[in-house]
Amino acid sequence: MLGVGVGPDGLDGGGRLPGGTADAVPMAPLREQDREALAVLLSVNGLGPLTLGRLVDRLGSPAAILETAAGIGGRDALVEGSRAAEGEWRAIPLALADAIVTAAADRAKLLDQVTGSGLRVVARGDAEYPPRLNAIDIPPPALFVRGSLLSLTVARVVAVVGTRRPSPAGRRIASRIAAALSRAGATVVSGLAIGIDGAAHAACVSEGVPTVAFIGGGHARLFPRAHDRLADAIVDGGGAVVSEYAPMVEPSKGTFPQRNRLISGSSDGVVVVEAGARSGALVTASWALEQGRECFIVPGSIDAPTSDGCNGFLRDWHGLARIVSGVPQLLDDLGLAAAAGLPAPLGSNATRRQTAVGKEVAVRSTVELPSAKAVLSGRDPAQLAVAEALVHGAVTVDELVAVTRLSVGAVLGALTRLEASGLARPIHGRYEPVGPLAAADPRAA
């Protein structure tokens, strides 16, 4: 476990789930009664993946655990059954055994909560279970899924995460990275939090591609509520909202870091856009390194509090964490050189791109993000001028007026038209591009 954050093993002493590591052995298809039993057992408070795995090992199957619990003297049978012959494991506590017995009795109600909220239980061994998750230390025995996990089986899955309080620039960068990844055929996963996570998901939705959100609590306790509509849009767009927790589990301080291991674990690489010194996004980055995934950090000014965590992480893990020097460069580093469906260009086809210092670098990526002008085609000049300024980082009406040289009234009117078509929005007295405009490339002509 790396230095930052909380491990997945807050439940137990850091041991690996027996047989739970990246083995290539195909798992036996899951029986329907085991799937239901898993859904019931995961609702038990205190029964995490480790203990559950151990009980399954001892008693044979999830369904067998429930049968034991429902039988006569179920509690004692569970305790006895959980004791290993060699004494390697201690027996489960009585309170936990009681809770399992209660859950077994409430089986019908608990299953109703799952099916009633339109959730599916995708367990290990199911074809839909995200393949990359099988390779992490403690894979969740089952996932509660709204939507489809199909998009996690594509060639590249990339997590885009960051602070819940980003700067306007950070938001735009997250949107651009997510849009570019989508255009290159990768699936973006994130955590549905406000801020960077939300911007990344929203960019995928506006590109019309599936994206997957791992949430840190039960589905019935979706947090933040402000993202209810975003969650719906993700599901409607062919993506999924996923939780390893039963529907009624309250999100808490401990569930979010644990959830973070799924964000990194289901991806090939994690991109951290902005993170303050104690941001949970750094936990996800640490998980990525732990799980042997690529870790990309967008650097920021050393004066920017929203980038303290990013810069600190780059310093602490130099050599392991990689720097994001631009969106095309990131795509190159992820092996996403071409737009989806196009053949990867040969090295000789690499385009020359000018860096800020005038040096030319070879970038193979052919993925292009549109310019503000392209997004705004056919709109009036005032809107175009204001949109250009927004994409270039103007945020207040003061700045928009100064940059566009339009009157205050004209700028305000243009903002109204942009907002009405979902291209800009006010937030705390500042304005920012949203939707397709958020992903516009400020350097594109």
Next chain:
Amino acid sequence: MLATLLSATLVALDGRVIRVEVDVAPGLPGFTIVGLGDASIREARERVRGALRNAGFVHPPRRITVNLAPADVPKTGSAADLAIAIGILIGSEQFTPRAGRAALIGEVSLGGEIRPVPGLLPMVAALARRSVRRVIVPADGADEARLVDGLEVVPAATLVEAVDALRSRRRAAPTRPARVELAPAAAASAGRPGPALAPPLPPPDLADVRGQVEARRALEVALAGGHGLLMIGPPGTGKTMLARTIPKLLPPLSDADSLSATIVASASGEGPIHALVRTPPFRAPHHTSSYAAIVGGGPRLAPGEVTRADNGVLFLDELAEFSRDVLEALRQPLEDGRVSIVRAAGAVTLPARFQLVAATNPCPCGHAGEDDRCICGESVPARYVGRISGPLRDRIDVWVTLARIRAAVMFDDAEPESSDVVGARIAAARALQQARPGGKLNSRIGSRGLRAVARLRPVTRDRLSELADAERLSGRGTERLLRVARTVADLAGADAVEVEHLEEAARWRPPSSRPVMALAV
């Protein structure tokens, strides 16, 4: 002997003529005042006793009974002091007044000086209505009393001067007993014009406000149409400073409004007043102010801040920190332009046609939207502004959010428009509105009137319904949009509301009514 004189008392903003009957009879020495007087009237006994003695008169060792009539009007304050003192002098035959109806208003000091009282103007006006021909008032209040036509105002600085003004023939002033003055002059002449201890800061000019063009424009639009304005923003972004420029931006009051503003100022004890109040009042009560301080009331039925802001602006800084009761109480005045105060003794209705201007932080810590500085939870900012209740938010037409400006804007060379320039535009826009039938400001026109003055062309009407649909505006929200757009058009001198005016006005909607056009927060 019985002496009967006229004086007046103040009931809220109204003067009431009262008859002061003083009977000085033989018997055990005593001094009784009857007639529904409050504590300050009962204390008049002590003031009058001292004043008579120290002015060189005799406080007669007889049985003195003062009756204040009519008995059913509650009398408050010290305005009857002078009449009581003079009544005793007449009743004890220390001088003989000449014939003719004269009234007396004033508080007496222990030294025999006559001090100004709150509400002199409405009290004198009440006397004039009752055909009183002559009134003796405190010397400091002479200018104020002379604002009333139709009666002779006689200023008197001391009891002796008052006696001289009333007596039938002149005689030498009585010798005054020796006394020692230790109090500094300024304190002794409390209420007289002189250096105030904490002079109010002069209002800043709009040219002193850097950046914040959006908020400046919102302020201009709000003042031009009399719309309620709420500024939301972190501390130090200029909300309060912008609000403090308001007195310089508003046009002077009309004659009728000016008279009523002067009466309110007089009754609120802002005197002595030397001329009609022409500047629209700007009241900025603190958020810890009590219900009675804002609405009015108390034993004296004193006008509250809503009444003192009549014809002007009521500025509530830190709006979300005001108590719920106080904010709820603003409902009636915002809707009817007046406020009713109901007491056990009866009810009065006071004018309260103020324009509401308010400011609030976006969240309890004040730093929402400022990178990592906000320490509030994610949903706290929305809840904080959400504390402003529905009826109140319905009366606020113009909402604007301010963000901290960058230092570059703060110190650039561009000279912002001055209050004179913006004030002229506001005055012109108001003149346009007042020239229309009814002469009401846009914020006060009814729905039908609004449709008439908007003069929407079909294309503008279509755009209005598009905007309303896109923003999912309620009927009230759409009307508010059109109302503000009418003011934007007035500022532009346009006859009809055009699309551009609608689109600018659409920026001043409450943030909460904004559906999440973008998916992600």
